Amino acid sequence: xxxxxxxNAAIVALLLVVPVGAWxxxxxxxxxxxxxxxxxxxxxxxxxxxxGLGGMISLGHAAFFGIGGYAMGILASHAQSYEPLFNWPMxxxxxQSMPLIWLVAMSVSGLAALMVGALSLRTTGAYFIxxxxxxxxxxxxxxxxxxxxxxxxxxxxxxxxxxxxxxTLVPVQFLAICLMLLMLGLGFAAMLARSxxxxxxxxxxxxxxxVETVGMRPYRLRLMAFVISGVITGxxxxxxxxxxxxxxxxxxxxxxxxxxMVFVILGGAGRLFGPVAxxxxxxxxxxxxxxxxxxxxxxxxxxLLIVVLFARGGIIGLLAGRQVAHG
Amino acid sequence: xxxxxxxxxxxxxxxxxxxxxxxxxxxLQAGEIHALIGPNGAGKSTLIRxxxxxxxxxxxxxxxxxxxxxxxxxxARARRGLARTFQVSTLAMEDTVLQNAVLGAMRACGxxxxxxxxxxxxxxxxxxxxxxxxxxxxxxxxxxxxxxLSHGQRRQLEVAVALxxxxxxxxxxxxxxxxxxxxxxxxxxxxxxLREEAPILLVEHDMDAVFALADRVSVLVYGSVIATGxxxxxxxDPQVRRAYLGEEA
Numbered sequence: 394x395x396x397x398x399x400x401n402a403a404i405v406a407l408l409l410v411v412p413v414g415a416w417x418x419x420x421x422x423x424x425x426x427x428x429x430x431x432x433x434x435x436x437x438x439x440x441x442x443x444x445g446l447g448g449m450i451s452l453g454h455a456a457f458f459g460i461g462g463y464a465m466g467i468l469a470s471h472a473q474s475y476e477p478l479f480n481w482p483m484x485x486x487x488x489q490s491m492p493l494i495w496l497v498a499m500s501v502s503g504l505a506a507l508m509v510g511a512l513s514l515r516t517t518g519a520y521f522i523x524x525x526x527x528x529x530x531x532x533x534x535x536x537x538x539x540x541x542x543x544x545x546x547x548x549x550x551x552x553x554x555x556x557x558x559x560x561t562l563v564p565v566q567f568l569a570i571c572l573m574l575l576m577l578g579l580g581f582a583a584m585l586a587r588s589x590x591x592x593x594x595x596x597x598x599x600x601x602x603x604v605e606t607v608g609m610r611p612y613r614l615r616l617m618a619f620v621i622s623g624v625i626t627g628x629x630x631x632x633x634x635x636x637x638x639x640x641x642x643x644x645x646x647x648x649x650x651x652x653x654m655v656f657v658i659l660g661g662a663g664r665l666f667g668p669v670a671x672x673x674x675x676x677x678x679x680x681x682x683x684x685x686x687x688x689x690x691x692x693x694x695x696x697l698l699i700v701v702l703f704a705r706g707g708i709i710g711l712l713a714g715r716q717v718a719h720g
Numbered sequence: 721x722x723x724x725x726x727x728x729x730x731x732x733x734x735x736x737x738x739x740x741x742x743x744x745x746x747x748l749q750a751g752e753i754h755a756l757i758g759p760n761g762a763g764k765s766t767l768i769r770x771x772x773x774x775x776x777x778x779x780x781x782x783x784x785x786x787x788x789x790x791x792x793x794x795x796a797r798a799r800r801g802l803a804r805t806f807q808v809s810t811l812a813m814e815d816t817v818l819q820n821a822v823l824g825a826m827r828a829c830g831x832x833x834x835x836x837x838x839x840x841x842x843x844x845x846x847x848x849x850x851x852x853x854x855x856x857x858x859x860x861x862x863x864x865x866x867x868x869l870s871h872g873q874r875r876q877l878e879v880a881v882a883l884x885x886x887x888x889x890x891x892x893x894x895x896x897x898x899x900x901x902x903x904x905x906x907x908x909x910x911x912x913x914l915r916e917e918a919p920i921l922l923v924e925h926d927m928d929a930v931f932a933l934a935d936r937v938s939v940l941v942y943g944s945v946i947a948t949g950x951x952x953x954x955x956x957d958p959q960v961r962r963a964y965l966g967e968e969a
Contacts, residue, residue: 584835584836585835587838587839587840588834588835588836588837588838588839589826589830589831589832589833589834589837589839589845590832590833590834590835591835591839592815592819592822592823592826592839592840593823593826593832593833595812595814595815596812596815596819596820596823599812599813599814599815600810600811600812600813602774602794602806602810603806603810603811603812603823603881604823605773605774605793605794605795605798606772606794606795606798606803606804606806606810607798607823607824607826607827607881607884607885608795608796608798608799608827608828608832608885609795609826609827609832609833610793610795613833614833617833621835716814
């Protein structure tokens with residue numbers, strides 16, 4: 394096993410041992426914290442495909458996170474109130490089935506990513522950052538001013554949505570679902586990185602002219618990656634809303650985009666387990682430092698500064714050294 | 721004469737008041753090496769960019785294997801068999817030598833947008849990439865990072881990536897740039913054997929290489945072709961001597 398493989402295995406072990414230990418010790422709060430880390434990690438896995446592999450610095454990924462959240466909120470609130478979503482041309486009601494909600498969340502965020510990506514990927518550099526930020530803010534203000542679904546106050550869902558055969562209200566069972574999805578997400582990201590598409594996308598980040606001269610279009614590669622990235626982040630959004638049983642426009646805010654990006658970079662952008670390590674550290678810092686000072690973001694900022702200046706590969710880079718060629 | 725593999729017809733390009741190409745028409749026939757020479761700023765690189773697809777001409781056409789490709793982008797021209805090497809090595813430096821070569825071979829066999837399966841899996845793509853590396857003598861460093869290669873090896877890898885495309889025509893922008901005498905001679909020998917496979921449009925400052933390789937030479941000065949002919953014809957041309965070789969007429 395390579396050194397990075399060993400580090401990744403250790404992270405997976407930690408993700409399993411901590412919550413199981415907490416569950417046995419009857420500490421549901423820690424299980425919930427772990428669930429939060431797992432869900433944020435999944436959002437990060439999504440962003441990492443755009444940011445790490447594709448080199449697209451998207452400050453608008455909260456849009457997809459929020460769309461996933463609102464997909465859950467809207468579907469579940471209709472199921473809760475027994476009001477159909479719409480009556481024409483046929484009556485479609487809400488649902489509290491997680492798999493169905495995930496499907497809707499992924500489809501809608503994928504469509505949104507296609508739209509946002511198709512427009513913003515015509516620009517590069519600072520313009521790309523600004524235009525993705527603008528799209529994110531557009532979704533944010535739309536959510537704020539949508540009274541049917543809570544507007545500024547957000548939407549509360551009283552009962553967590555269901556998954557066949559499991560009691561999702563038991564924290565450790567909900568964690569198991571999230572962990573399973575994170576593993577699937579990581580498996581998919583690993584497959585993507587090794588695939589012809591991944592090789593071309595990674596090359597398009599480094600030398601777009603080279604990719605063009607071998608017959609591929611960087612725009613198409615980036616757009617595909619952006620959509621895949623949006624779909625995964627959207628799924629994480631639906632889970633996050635289910636964890637809190639609450640959605641609000643905050644999920645769409647640019648601070649959310651920034652937080653996801655911060656922990657992906659902390660963990661190691663472009664590294665498979667970078668977002669996982671980053672999300673775990675982020676939650677740990679939030680919990681530990683948040684107890685010391687409400688201005689804990691100062692320390693987070695300091696840490697980010699150190700990582701960006703001295704440890705370019707993030708935590709994974711620090712522990713596992715330089716990336717080995719993906720065979 | 722047979723229909724040229726690659727041709728430009730009346731290419732014009734200006735940047736503001738500066739005319740980079742003025743009515744440039746050149747032909748590249750099957751089996752030949754056609755060298756494009758000219759002093760710095762003559763418009764060679766601008767012409768190459770218009771031929772490869774990175775830059776749209778103001779007027780004129782680019783014809784590849786009898787088809788007008790002027791409206792097509794770089795990627796579409798590459799898919800139609802045009803392989804280009806860059807003056808400054810343009811490689812995926814964070815990837816291995818083999819990965820760079822595979823990138824070249826991917827489009828020609830199989831779907832490069834495929835998200836399943838391994839890019840480096842054994843098979844046609846990898847075989848072709850390895851064969852291209854072996855031909856330029858880089859098989860021993862296939863597993864190394866492109867960033868670890870010497871300048872000369874990077875130049876070789878540029879050629880290998882182009883080879884892996886199995887192209888119909890090569891457009892090479894100063895492949896000898898920065899190579900020492902030995903490296904330059906080795907590459908000259910290699911390109912000499914390559915012309916049978918696909919003709920080469922060669923932009924080059926290394927006159928020894930040009931005189932050794934070129935079947936025909938076109939001289940570009942201030943965006944215009946002032947002479948086209950064999951090496952001897954061009955060397956004797958008084959206009960060329962005056963404009964380019966620096967001799968007072």
